[in-house]
Amino acid sequence: MGSSMIRYQVRPGRADENVALIEAVYAQLAAERPEGIHYATFRLPDGVSFMHIVIDSDQPGRILGELAAFKAFVGEIDSRCEEPPIATELTLVGSYAVAS
Numbered sequence: 017m018g019s020s021m022i023r024y025q026v027r028p029g030r031a032d033e034n035v036a037l038i039e040a041v042y043a044q045l046a047a048e049r050p051e052g053i054h055y056a057t058f059r060l061p062d063g064v065s066f067m068h069i070v071i072d073s074d075q076p077g078r079i080l081g082e083l084a085a086f087k088a089f090v091g092e093i094d095s096r097c098e099e100p101p102i103a104t105e106l107t108l109v110g111s112y113a114v115a116s
Contacts, residue, residue: 019106020077022068025099031064034096037089038066044085053079054114064098069106071114 026034038057045055052073059066072079080086093101 018077019069019071019108020103021106022070022101022103023065024093024097024101025062025065026096027098028064030096031059034066035059037085040085041080041083041089044083048083050079055080071108 042055042057045053054069054071056069057066058069070077070080
């Protein structure tokens with residue numbers, strides 16, 4: 017099982033666009049309901065920073081990487097970002113109702 021945290025900051029004026037792209041990813045996940053993935057996205061208090069938590073029972077990133085909506089989300093992420101995404105591998109110490 018792979019777990020990752022991805023954090024980045026979008027350019028001023030691009031946060032709502034980023035949210036719309038993220039919402040499209042969640043809509044596709046809800047429609048297709050792939051197994052083996054837990055995924056959450058948070059908008060930080062500054063309004064322009066985002067954090068994604070991915071817990072994937074398969075090869076890390078494979079399930080998300082196959083989604084058309086996720087491909088659209090990452091396709092132009094560099095142009096939306098003030099600070100580029102930084103991915104950090106995580107080691108699960110414990111969880112409640114998040115991952116098994």
